[in-house]
Amino acid sequence: MMVQVISSVNEACAAKFHHKTAIVIDVLRATSTIVAALSAGAASVLPAETVMDAKSLHRPGDLLGGERFCRRIAGFDLGNSPSEYNSDTVKGRKVILTTTNGTRAIHKSTRADHVIAASLLNAEACAEFALELKRDIIIMCAGSHDEFAIEDGLCAGLLLHHLRKPGDVFLETDDFGTAMESLYADNRDRMETILMNSASGKRLLKLGQKSDIACCARVNTLQEVPYLVGDVLVPRR
Amino acid sequence: MMVQVISSVNEACAAKFHHKTAIVIDVLRATSTIVAALSAGAASVLPAETVMDAKSLHRPGDLLGGERFCRRIAGFDLGNSPSEYNSDTVKGRKVILTTTNGTRAIHKSTRADHVIAASLLNAEACAEFALELKRDIIIMCAGSHDEFAIEDGLCAGLLLHHLRKPGDVFLETDDFGTAMESLYADNRDRMETILMNSASGKRLLKLGQKSDIACCARVNTLQEVPYLVGDVLVPRR
Numbered sequence: 001m002m003v004q005v006i007s008s009v010n011e012a013c014a015a016k017f018h019h020k021t022a023i024v025i026d027v028l029r030a031t032s033t034i035v036a037a038l039s040a041g042a043a044s045v046l047p048a049e050t051v052m053d054a055k056s057l058h059r060p061g062d063l064l065g066g067e068r069f070c071r072r073i074a075g076f077d078l079g080n081s082p083s084e085y086n087s088d089t090v091k092g093r094k095v096i097l098t099t100t101n102g103t104r105a106i107h108k109s110t111r112a113d114h115v116i117a118a119s120l121l122n123a124e125a126c127a128e129f130a131l132e133l134k135r136d137i138i139i140m141c142a143g144s145h146d147e148f149a150i151e152d153g154l155c156a157g158l159l160l161h162h163l164r165k166p167g168d169v170f171l172e173t174d175d176f177g178t179a180m181e182s183l184y185a186d187n188r189d190r191m192e193t194i195l196m197n198s199a200s201g202k203r204l205l206k207l208g209q210k211s212d213i214a215c216c217a218r219v220n221t222l223q224e225v226p227y228l229v230g231d232v233l234v235p236r237r
Numbered sequence: 238m239m240v241q242v243i244s245s246v247n248e249a250c251a252a253k254f255h256h257k258t259a260i261v262i263d264v265l266r267a268t269s270t271i272v273a274a275l276s277a278g279a280a281s282v283l284p285a286e287t288v289m290d291a292k293s294l295h296r297p298g299d300l301l302g303g304e305r306f307c308r309r310i311a312g313f314d315l316g317n318s319p320s321e322y323n324s325d326t327v328k329g330r331k332v333i334l335t336t337t338n339g340t341r342a343i344h345k346s347t348r349a350d351h352v353i354a355a356s357l358l359n360a361e362a363c364a365e366f367a368l369e370l371k372r373d374i375i376i377m378c379a380g381s382h383d384e385f386a387i388e389d390g391l392c393a394g395l396l397l398h399h400l401r402k403p404g405d406v407f408l409e410t411d412d413f414g415t416a417m418e419s420l421y422a423d424n425r426d427r428m429e430t431i432l433m434n435s436a437s438g439k440r441l442l443k444l445g446q447k448s449d450i451a452c453c454a455r456v457n458t459l460q461e462v463p464y465l466v467g468d469v470l471v472p473r474r
Contacts, residue, residue, distance in 0.1 A: 007244060007385065007413075148244065150412035175387035175436050176244075182423035183416045199412050 001170065002136040003163060005156050005177040008143030009101060012108045021135040022112035023126060023159060025119065026142035027151040028200040029080050030102020031226070032119040032216040033065070034233055036082035039224045041091035044232040047103035054098040063090060066098035070207050073098070081212050082121075094232070105142035106228070112138065115228035120155050120191065124220040127162030129227075129236060137163070139177070150183070150198045151216075154191060157184025158219065192217040238407065239373040240400060242393045242414040245380030246342045258372040259349035260363060260396060262356065263379035264388040265437040266317050267339020268463070269356040269453040270302070271470055273319035276461045278328035281469040284340035291335040300327060303335035307444050310335070318449050319358075331469070342379035343465070349375065352465035357392050357428065361457040364399030366464075366473060374400070376414070387420070387435045388453075391428060394421025395456065429454040 006012050025031055034045045042063075048054035051066070051073055058064055065078035065085070072079030078089070080099050097103060102117075109115045114133050118126040130137055139159060141152035157180040164171050173181070187194050195201045195213050204213055226233040243249050262268055271282045279300075285291035288303070288310055295301055302315035302322070309316030315326070317336050334340060339354075346352045351370050355363040367374055376396060378389035394417040401408050410418070424431050432438045432450050441450055463470040 147411075148413045148416070150416055153412075153416050174384075175390075176385045178431075178434075179385070179387055179390050179416065179420045183419045186419035186423040194415075197415075 003173045003177055004138045005180055006140045007148045007176055008141060009105045009108055010146045012140055014111045016138055017109055017111040020112050020138045021114040021130050021133045022109035023116045023118045023130060023139045024105045024109050025152045025155045026102030026105060027119050027155050027216055029212060029216055030099040031117040032121055033080050033082045033085060034117045034226045035119055035122045035222050035224055037085040037090050037095050038226050038235040039222045040085050040087045042095050043092055044234045045095045045097050046232045047106045048096055048098040049104055049107055051098055054096045057096050062094045062096055065095050070203055082215050101142040101144055105140055109140055117226035117233055120217060120219045122222040122224060123155055123158045124162045125223045125225050127159050129225045144200050149200050151195050153180045153183050154194060156180040191219060240410045240414055242376045242417055244378055244385045244413055246338060246345055247383045249345045249377055251348045253375055254346055254348040257349050257375045258351040258367050258370045259346035260353045260355045260367060260376045261342045261346050262389045262392045263339030264356050264392050264453055266449060266453055267336040268354040269358055270317050270319045270322060271354045271463045272356055272359045272459050272461055274322040274327050274332050275463050275472040276459045277322050277324045279332050280329055281471050282332045282334050283469045284343045285333055285335040286341055286344055288335055291333045294333050299331045299333055302332050307440055319452050338379040338381055342377055346377055354463035354470055357454060357456045358459045359461060360392055360395045361399045362460045362462050364396050366462045381437050386437050388432050390417045390420050391431060393417040
């Protein structure tokens with residue numbers, strides 16, 4: 001099995017996704033929020049590329065969520081903090097979500113045979129599910145502002161760590177994947193510190209959203225695997 | 238002092254280089270060959286982007302060196318193996334060098350105030366010299382086939398390690414730089430193994446050039462710092 005890792009959404013081209021399982025990562029915060037929403041009982045999450053798309057896709061009973069410049073969008077029900085997506089708010093409902101990087105990364109991955117949304121919260125569950133799908137894997141780090149984001153790279157390394165674990169699979173990766181495995185190995189005991197010191201983390205700290213960073217750093221605490229069916233992500237576990 | 242790291246020549250844009258010291262890395266093999274040539278007494282190395290440019294810039298007494306698809310170019314005096322650039326061959330002579338990635342990366346960096354060519358062979362000397370220049374630094378990993386090459390990332394991490402060493406400089410880096418520091422920290426005792434297993438390393442192994450990889454993995458064994466003056470690299474130490 002070959003596992004390629006893409007450093008940011010900019011580096012993605014459709015041809016790389018054919019016949020593969022795509023695992024999309026945006027740790028701070030889109031994919032963390034998506035798995036939090038599905039774990040809290042949301043029926044599905046529809047990733048929308050633009051605010052206008054999100055509004056036009058909204059039907060009665062749906063929730064509108066998302067951010068621009070790390071802040072909730074005017075008129076939306078929810079922002080992009082995983083903690084907002086609790087059971088009282090989202091249970092049984094469809095969420096239309098638009099964010100700057102993460103939802104764009106999911107849209108870029110749709111040529112793949114399977115698309116999964118991963119975060120630190122559900123990395124182990126995602127790796128197990130991806131192994132069951134028996135396809136080569138392409139891990140896409142969404143990044144931020146068109147650049148590599150270290151928290152997404154850490155999560156790619158964590159995924160590779162769990163993909164290798166069963167031992168019965170001959171797993172190959174590319175140079176960038178090998179580098180991300182080292183990044184994880186060197187920092188596995190201080191994930192939250194790395195997130196706090198990352199470029200995205202510093203932006204969230206400035207906006208008073210420190211608790212979001214801590215929340216997104218809880219490694220392997222959720223079992224839900226958001227899986228793309230048509231245009232929505234639904235939980236697989 | 239801010240140190241940014243660019244993952245491949247594709248990611249470079251001129252605006253990022255203004256008022257900075259650029260350190261260009263192509264471990265396998267262009268910048269290793271350049272420092273080997275200057276250490277062996279070559280008067281200068283002129284990086285040329287194309288084979289045609291190289292030929293047109295050649296004057297009587299100059300040496301033509303370089304590769305395409307990892308092999309010596311027809312009619313050229315030398316290939317791109319550091320070991321070919323020994324004192325008997327290059328002493329006192331100007332070398333016109335064209336390679337697939339490294340020379341292109343040097344050309345992309347010319348908007349910087351200062352341009353240095355670094356490799357594992359001379360990383361510590363490059364870091365010391367860059368600190369003396371007292372500019373923010375941009376480290377450009379040349380990469381290979383427009384993608385990240387792990388050996389260049391390792392060298393970026395080694396450079397950051399030596400840039401931090403004096404302790405009296407407040408050094409910041411970006412997310413990619415932090416990741417490359419971890420890559421180096423996790424692999425400092427097996428640099429040659431990483432090079433052998435890299436995508437570029439595997440290509441060279443197939444072509445029977447294993448000794449080149451071992452040669453390029455000799456960390457901090459040379460003191461020369463190739464420094465761009467006009468259109469040629471000359472030794473600074």
